[in-house]
Amino acid sequence: MVAQDFSExxxxxxxxxxxxxxxxxxxxxxxxxxxxxxxxxxxxAGAWTLRAIDLDIKQGECFxxxxxxxxxxTTLCRALMGIIPHTTRLTKEQQPHHYRGxxxxxxxxxxxxxxxxxxxxxxxxxxxxxxxxxxxxxELALGLQIQGVSQExxxxxxxxxxxxxxxxxxxxxALYLHPSDLSGGQKQRIAIAAFLALRPEVLILDEPTSDxxxxxxxxxxxxxxxxxxxxxxxxxxxxxxxxxLATFCDxxxxxxEGRIQLQAPPAEFYAQQDILERCGASVGExxxxxxxxxxxxxxxxxxxxxxxxxxxxxxxKQRQLVSILPIATPTTQAEAVVQAKDVIYNYGDGSxxxxxxNLTLYRGEMLALxxxxxxxxxxxxKIIAGIYRATGGQLHVFGQDAAxxxxxxxxxxxxxxxxQNPDHQLFCRKVSDxxxxxxxxxxxxxxxxxxxVEETLEAVGLTSYADEDPxxxxxxxxxxxxxxxxxxxxxxILVVDEPTTGQDHRSILGIMSLLCExxxxxxxxxxxxxxxxxxxEYCQRVVAFRDGELSFTGTPAELFNSVExxxxxxxxxxAAAALATRLRARQPELPSxxxxxxxxEALYPFHA
Amino acid sequence: xxxxxxxxxISEEAPYLQPPPGRRYVRSFLFSRRVDAPVxxxxxxxxxxxxxxxxAAQLRAMNMTPPDLVGALVLWIPSIAIFFLSGMHGxxxxxxxxxxxxxxxxxxxxxxxxxxxxxxxxxxxxPIYPGFLTLSLAVWQLIWLAVVIGYYRWKRGIVNGMVLAxxxxxxxxxxxxxPSWTFAHIPLFHPLTIYISDQGLIMAITKVVSYxxxxxxxxxxxxxxxxxxxxxxxxxxxxxxxxxxxxxxVFRALNLALTDFETIRQAQIARAVDARPRSFIRRxxxxxxxxxxxxxxxxxxxxxxxxxxxxxxxxxxxxxxDFYEKSPFRLLDGCVLVICLVLLYMAVGPYPGLTALFQRWx
Numbered sequence: 001m002v003a004q005d006f007s008e009x010x011x012x013x014x015x016x017x018x019x020x021x022x023x024x025x026x027x028x029x030x031x032x033x034x035x036x037x038x039x040x041x042x043x044x045a046g047a048w049t050l051r052a053i054d055l056d057i058k059q060g061e062c063f064x065x066x067x068x069x070x071x072x073x074t075t076l077c078r079a080l081m082g083i084i085p086h087t088t089r090l091t092k093e094q095q096p097h098h099y100r101g102x103x104x105x106x107x108x109x110x111x112x113x114x115x116x117x118x119x120x121x122x123x124x125x126x127x128x129x130x131x132x133x134x135x136x137x138x139e140l141a142l143g144l145q146i147q148g149v150s151q152e153x154x155x156x157x158x159x160x161x162x163x164x165x166x167x168x169x170x171x172x173x174a175l176y177l178h179p180s181d182l183s184g185g186q187k188q189r190i191a192i193a194a195f196l197a198l199r200p201e202v203l204i205l206d207e208p209t210s211d212x213x214x215x216x217x218x219x220x221x222x223x224x225x226x227x228x229x230x231x232x233x234x235x236x237x238x239x240x241x242x243x244x245l246a247t248f249c250d251x252x253x254x255x256x257e258g259r260i261q262l263q264a265p266p267a268e269f270y271a272q273q274d275i276l277e278r279c280g281a282s283v284g285e286x287x288x289x290x291x292x293x294x295x296x297x298x299x300x301x302x303x304x305x306x307x308x309x310x311x312x313x314x315x316x317k318q319r320q321l322v323s324i325l326p327i328a329t330p331t332t333q334a335e336a337v338v339q340a341k342d343v344i345y346n347y348g349d350g351s352x353x354x355x356x357x358n359l360t361l362y363r364g365e366m367l368a369l370x371x372x373x374x375x376x377x378x379x380x381x382k383i384i385a386g387i388y389r390a391t392g393g394q395l396h397v398f399g400q401d402a403a404x405x406x407x408x409x410x411x412x413x414x415x416x417x418x419x420q421n422p423d424h425q426l427f428c429r430k431v432s433d434x435x436x437x438x439x440x441x442x443x444x445x446x447x448x449x450x451x452x453v454e455e456t457l458e459a460v461g462l463t464s465y466a467d468e469d470p471x472x473x474x475x476x477x478x479x480x481x482x483x484x485x486x487x488x489x490x491x492x493i494l495v496v497d498e499p500t501t502g503q504d505h506r507s508i509l510g511i512m513s514l515l516c517e518x519x520x521x522x523x524x525x526x527x528x529x530x531x532x533x534x535x536x537e538y539c540q541r542v543v544a545f546r547d548g549e550l551s552f553t554g555t556p557a558e559l560f561n562s563v564e565x566x567x568x569x570x571x572x573x574x575a576a577a578a579l580a581t582r583l584r585a586r587q588p589e590l591p592s593x594x595x596x597x598x599x600x601e602a603l604y605p606f607h608a
Numbered sequence: 609x610x611x612x613x614x615x616x617x618i619s620e621e622a623p624y625l626q627p628p629p630g631r632r633y634v635r636s637f638l639f640s641r642r643v644d645a646p647v648x649x650x651x652x653x654x655x656x657x658x659x660x661x662x663x664a665a666q667l668r669a670m671n672m673t674p675p676d677l678v679g680a681l682v683l684w685i686p687s688i689a690i691f692f693l694s695g696m697h698g699x700x701x702x703x704x705x706x707x708x709x710x711x712x713x714x715x716x717x718x719x720x721x722x723x724x725x726x727x728x729x730x731x732x733x734x735p736i737y738p739g740f741l742t743l744s745l746a747v748w749q750l751i752w753l754a755v756v757i758g759y760y761r762w763k764r765g766i767v768n769g770m771v772l773a774x775x776x777x778x779x780x781x782x783x784x785x786x787p788s789w790t791f792a793h794i795p796l797f798h799p800l801t802i803y804i805s806d807q808g809l810i811m812a813i814t815k816v817v818s819y820x821x822x823x824x825x826x827x828x829x830x831x832x833x834x835x836x837x838x839x840x841x842x843x844x845x846x847x848x849x850x851x852x853x854x855x856x857x858v859f860r861a862l863n864l865a866l867t868d869f870e871t872i873r874q875a876q877i878a879r880a881v882d883a884r885p886r887s888f889i890r891r892x893x894x895x896x897x898x899x900x901x902x903x904x905x906x907x908x909x910x911x912x913x914x915x916x917x918x919x920x921x922x923x924x925x926x927x928x929x930d931f932y933e934k935s936p937f938r939l940l941d942g943c944v945l946v947i948c949l950v951l952l953y954m955a956v957g958p959y960p961g962l963t964a965l966f967q968r969w970x
Contacts, residue, residue, distance in 0.1 A: 083918055116921040128867075129909050130916035132860055134635070134835045137624055137932065143920040145928040154931055155624075173628030175836075175932060176643065178635035179863070194920070387874045412880035423904045424868065425875035427897040437897075441880035471904050489880065 014275060016264035026107065028202050028234035029057040029080055034101035036075060036084055045097065049075045051258040053101070059201075062228050062235045064249035064266075066242070068280040068504035069475060072258040073238045074125075077206045079103060080236065081122050082114035106201060118147065121195030122204040125502070126211055127187035128179070136182070137174035139190060143198045154197075161197035164231070165189040165223045183373060185216025189223050196227075203227070204236040209244065210502040213373045213530050214572060217241075224248055240504060242284040243575070246270065246303040254281055271300040280506040285533055285575035288596040293603050308579050316587050319603060334362040337398055337493060337524055338384055344392035345379050345548075353379040355548040356393060361493070366515065366525040368535045368556075370571060371545030377528055380545075381495045384526070386411030398492070413442050416491030420498040422478035425485070431473070432457065432466040434481060438489040456488040460514070476507050483514065494518060495526040500534055512538055532574040536560065536594035544569040557592045625932065633697065634834070637859075641832050645695025651935055652837040653844070654944045659825045661948040662687060664955035666818040669962075674807065675814035676961030679954070680821075687821030694828035704827050711823075712816045719812040720804055727805025739799035746788035748777040835859045840933035850924050857913065861906070868905045872898050 034053040040046045049072045057063045065073055078084045085099040103110040105120055114120065124130050133139045140158040149157070162168050167189055170177060179187060188208050195203055205224065209217040221244055227233050228248055239245050245252050246266040254262040254269070256279035262272055270276070270287045283291075283301075286308045290301035295315050302308035338361035345354040354376045361367060361384075369377035382388045383395060386408040395402040397415060402408055419425050428434040435453045444452070457463045460480045465473060470481055479499075486494065496515065500508045516538065519525050529535065535542060536556050544552040544559070551569045552559060559565055560577035573581065573594075580593040593599050627634065627643040634643050641648060647655065662683060669679040692701070752773040759769030780786060835856060842852045881894050953959060 078915065081915075081919065083915055087914075087918065115918040116923050118921055120919075122915065122919045124912055124916060126909075126912060128864055129912035130919075132857060132913065132916060132920070134856075134860060134863070138836060141931045145931050146921045146926045148927060148929050151929065151931055154929075170628075172623040173626060173631060174624040176627050176631060176634045179860075180635070198921070382874065385878055387877050409882040409884075410880075412878050412883060417875075417878040419871065419875050419878070421871075423908065424871045424901055425879070426904070427876065427879070427900050429900065438879040441883050443884050471900075485879065 014262045014264070014272065016268045025058040025060070027056050027104065028059040028061065028106060029055060029063075029236065030102075030104040031055045031080070032102040032104075034076075034079060034103060036079055036099050038075075039088065039090065039094070039098060049258050050079060053079075053258075053260055055253065055260070055263075057234065057236060059106075059234050060232045061250045062224075062237060062248050064245040064252035065236065065238045065255055066240060066245055066252060066281055067255035069502075069507060071255040071279075073255055074206055076255065077122060077204050077236070077238060080105070080110075080204060081120060082110040082112065086110075086112040086115070118143065118198045118200055120202040120204065121198060121200040122206060123188065123191045123195065123208050125207040127184055127191060130191045131179040131187055134178060135175050136170060136177035136190060139179075140174070140194050140197055143194060147198070157197045157199075158193070161193040164196050164226065165193040166219070166226070167193065183216055184212045185219035188212060188216065188220050192220070192223055192227075200233075202234045202236065204238070206238045207240065207502065208237075210240060215372050215570075217530075221248075240282045240502075242270065242282055242287065243304075246284065254279055256281075266303055267298075267300050270303065280504060282505040285596050286579065289576060289579070289599045292596055292600040295603075305575065305579055305582060308575075309582055312579065313583060313586065315603065316583060316590055334364060336360050337363050339396045340380070340384075340393065341395075342393035343380065343383065343390045343395055345376070345383060345388060346391040352548050354383075354390075357548075357550055359543060359550065359553070361524055361526070363492075363524055364519065364522050365541055366519050366527065366539050367541045367543060368539040369526060369528045369543050369545065370530070370535065370569070371551070372570060375545035376548040377543075377545045378497065381417070381497070381526060381528055384493070385415045385417040385495055387417065412438065412491070413489055414491055415493040415495065416486035416489060417495045418483050418486050418497060418499070420501060422475070422482040425482050426470040426478065429469050429471075430466070431462055431468050431470055431481060434470055434485050435488045438485060442489060452488050452490075456484050459487070460484040476503075476510070479503075479507075479511070480514075483511075487518070491523070493524045493526065495528070497528045498530070499527065500529065500531050508534070532560075532572060533576075533595070536574045536577060537597070544571060546570060556594055560594055561592050633695075636831055636834050638830050639700050640697060642695030645832055646693045647690055647828060648695060648832045649940060650944050651937055651941045652833055652841045654937075654941045654948070655829055655832065656841075657948050658690075658944055658951075659829045661951035661955060662690075662825055663822045665951045666821050668955045670811075670814045670818040672961045674963070675811045676963045677810050677814045677817070678966055679962035680814045680817040682962055683954075684817050684821040687825050691824035691828045694832045696828070696831050700831070704824075708820055708823055712820050715819060716812050716816045719815055720808055721802050722800065723808060723811070724801055724803030725805055725808040725811055727807035729806040730803065731806075731809075732802055732804040734802040735799060736802055737797070737800035739797065740793040740795045742790055743792045743794065744788050744790040747786040748781045748788075751780060751786075752777045836933055837935060840930070840935050843930055843934050849927060853922070853928075857917070861909070861913065864909060865902065865906065868902060869898065872901045872905075875901070 031053050034050055035048055036050040037046050037048045053076060055063075065076065067073055075084065080103060082103070082105075085095060088098070090098055105114055131139055133142055137158075140161065141154045144154045144157060159168070159171060162171055167186060170182075170186070182190065192203070192205075192208070208224075209220050212220065224235065224237065224244075225248060227235055235248075237245065237249060249266060251263060251265050252269045253260050254275065261279055262269060262275045264272070270283060273291050276283055284303075286303065286305070287301035289308070290296055290311070293315075295311050296302070297307040297311040302311045338359070340357055340359045342356040342358060343354055344352065344356055347353055357376070357380055359380070369381060371377045379388060383390050383402070384397060386397075386402060389408060390403065397407075397411060400407045402411065426434055428437055432453050435456050436449050439449045439452060453466075454463075457466055460483065462477065462481060462484065465477065470478060473481065483496075494515070496511075499511045499515070503511070512534065515525050515527070527534070527539065539556055542552065542554060542556050542559050543550060546569060552565050554565075559569070559571065560573040561581065563581075566573060572578075576596050576599060577592075577594045580590060580599075584590045591602060593602055632642060633640040650658070666680060666683050666687075669676040669683060672679075696704075755773035755776050756766070756769045759772055760766060763769070838859075839852055839856055842855070876894065876898065886894070
């Protein structure tokens with residue numbers, strides 16, 4: 001059975017070797033025909049998570065790994081660390097049924113001691129889960145304490161590590177800094193510093209930026225750049241963000257259903273449109289514009305704005321460009337569903353999360369709430385949903401005063417709130433019970449509940465899972481179930497918190513098409529997001545927060561086309577809009593283009 | 609241990625041991641405390657010992673016969689002083705005082721009313737329970753049942769029906785001589801009398817003073833302590849490394865669990881859990897349903913925490929070194945130790961109590 005499994009499905013993977021990689025450079029990581037599948041609790045063996053993985057990562061190389069959710073990226077990282085199979089408690093007899101192949105780190109086979117050997121370090125996706133102590137000083141020192149390094153040397157090494165990640169300003173008072181005093185980006189950089197202090201030769205970064213806001217993302221990216229430039233460390237970077245991969249990696253591998261489908265330097269990697277589209281890999285906006293318009297830079301999609309400028313400048317000079325109609329914005333004639341006037345929210349310690357916010361929401365619009373973490377956007381959304389009570393000001397939802405307790409307690413029936421992590425909002429042991437949970441709370445009778453549950457499951461494609469335990473659904477299914485459970489309550493306003501964070505391209509498309517469908521049905525959608533591409537593509541209006549105040553209210557075009565507003569809000573435009581802005585400096589007649597699709601429509605109006 | 613350079617002496621030279629500029633509060637087990645809280649300057653082990661000894665002395669004061677009210681009041685002064693010197697945020701102080709106040713009032717009332725103690729002066733003496741249960745059938749009971757059933761059929765409500773039935777039964781029993789038939793008397797417990805004497809009041813006040821002091825002390829201890837201090841104290845007590853490391857990870861996991869709990873509770877509110885008035889049982893079930901996402905989160909987190917531990921090189925056999933965890937003992941700790949010994953004598957030594965001593969002197 002095992003032999004049969006190993007010989008299944010002949011497949012071909014495309015491997016393009018870069019000129020820069022010298023074969024004489026010794027390997028940092030080498031895997032030879034690596035197979036792995038997780039043990040199951042039933043007689044039937046599970047599917048292979050990793051299939052015939054062959055990698056040869058050279059010392060000093062920055063090697064990117066990308067692929068859709070569930071492709072096996074994190075499992076591959078665990079296998080490179082030796083966590084798989086050595087901590088899975090498989091017996092010698094069981095092991096061949098689950099693990100085959102060879103992994104070598106720095107020329108030596110991976111053993112049970114590799115994970116704890118400090119040759120290799122791994123930074124995980126969620127910065128919270130890897131912050132193991134309650135003070136910054138002890139967090140940085142943990143690995144060295146375990147190694148038995150002297151106090152003086154620990155101090156020296158952790159200070160240098162902090163300098164490497166650019167956080168030496170936190171050195172003063174490191175003993176008193178609690179994890180909750182740090183931002184997500186700082187926590188992730190501390191995690192990197194904690195490994196740097198151990199002086200590993202290989203560092204694996206498993207989606208280190210996916211849970212961070214743009215500020216945190218930028219901080220971590222700058223740190224990775226420094227690791228590359230100054231310390232020539234071997235870095236394995238697992239990432240969905242194609243811009244990061246293209247900027248920092250020497251080579252990128254595409255993992256799909258446990259197999260390496262493509263392995264190439266960034267320029268050649270993003271030229272493989274067929275493979276990338278087939279596997280649902282995330283690609284940057286510039287590559288997408290190139291694919292849609294067939295304009296390339298040196299025969300391949302541009303990887304950065306300078307290349308894109310060089311590729312598109314001659315084109316827009318030659319062509320008569322068609323101006324694009326902006327996305328229709330709701331007029332003030334549309335019914336106002338939420339009216340906030342001077343809304344204030346005070347944290348328990350006296351600090352203000354909202355300092356007098358004025359905002360009107362109109363029926364049927366999709367509105368983006370933008371701003372860095374802690375700027376007040378989530379607080380306002382929770383006040384609208386009745387989760388928090390405003391400390392001051394007035395908030396009317398469908399004409400009712402949300403300051404009244406009775407109104408607030410009934411708000412979930414008209415304002416639905418979908419949290420970022422589906423695992424925080426699934427309370428029942430059956431999928432159908434989960435949908436029914438909110439309906440019961442609203443006092444809907446049993447007969448009507450049954451009908452709504454059936455309809456909702458049908459709408460989100462989970463009917464066949466009605467009796468399953470939500471915990472055993474995939475992350476994408478859990479996310480849909482969380483949305484469905486809120487939708488079943490029939491809200492007229494839906495607040496969705498970070499719907500695309502950590503999701504692959506296909507999942508993002510799935511979620512956004514569901515939200516667009518709800519908007520077509522007349523529902524008002526509020527999206528809390530850091531994803532500017534999503535804002536440009538789907539939202540009619542934008543509200544930007546900064547330090548508890550509104551720094552901008554208007555359309556995405558007004559936001560992304562104005563350098564002054566972008567500076568005021570601290571936001572960055574999506575690549576498509578940034579390219580248009582740069583080119584407009586030379587071609588003032590270039591219309592406002594915010595998305596890849598708009599670029600296509602502007603350049604090829606008849607094809608579009 | 610004693611010849612180590614003091615943490616406070618080192619901190620003057622080392623910026624990493626000083627509070628961040630402008631920072632007034634630091635996180636502790638619960639909430640936070642002022643960076644320069646006076647109580648936090650005492651070694652954690654001594655703080656624990658002080659709380660134990662002071663509590664033991666307070667227990668002795670209230671269990672003496674007659675109760676040592678003067679002793680309890682004198683011991684209450686350091687308790688309240690420690691509470692206020694713990695560096696707790698003013699808002700947290702108010703919350704705890706507000707929580708403790710009704711507890712103490714109910715303790716005072718229940719002790720005064722339900723514990724008859726003979727005294728020189730008796731203020732109230734009223735029997736309320738004869739010491740046996742009477743099995744009987746009365747017309748008022750039938751009226752009560754009929755009203756409850758009738759109300760349920762009319763309004764589909766139970767609680768309001770019971771209230772109405774009780775009012776109707778009392779009024780009718782008062783106005784009309786309703787018959788009743790007694791079948792048996794079953795002895796249960798002992799007769800209860802509301803009996804308030806001067807000695808009963810002294811006992812109740814002593815209990816309230818002592819218990820409130822003990823509560824404030826415990827809160828102060830928990831609020832001022834940081835996990836790092838506990839790790840260091842355990843190292844000084846030579847507790848095995850795996851236990852110390854396990855506890856340290858548990859504290860961090862609890863911190864994450866609290867954050868998760870907050871989000872999950874908000875997710876419940878977003879699913880209309882507060883939309884309608886709910887029975888107590890239903891509220892308990894709502895609270896229990898939080899366990900499902902909590903467990904799911906903890907399982908997912910524990911897997912990542914395990915990976916993070918392995919990646920840092922953790923294994924059960926490791927012997928790590930101390931790194932600014934152990935806190936050296938200082939002169940102040942020596943003074944606290946002396947106070948602890950005095951308190952220990954007051955708790956277990958041949959000591960008649962401060963009240964008796966005062967009575968002897970005056």
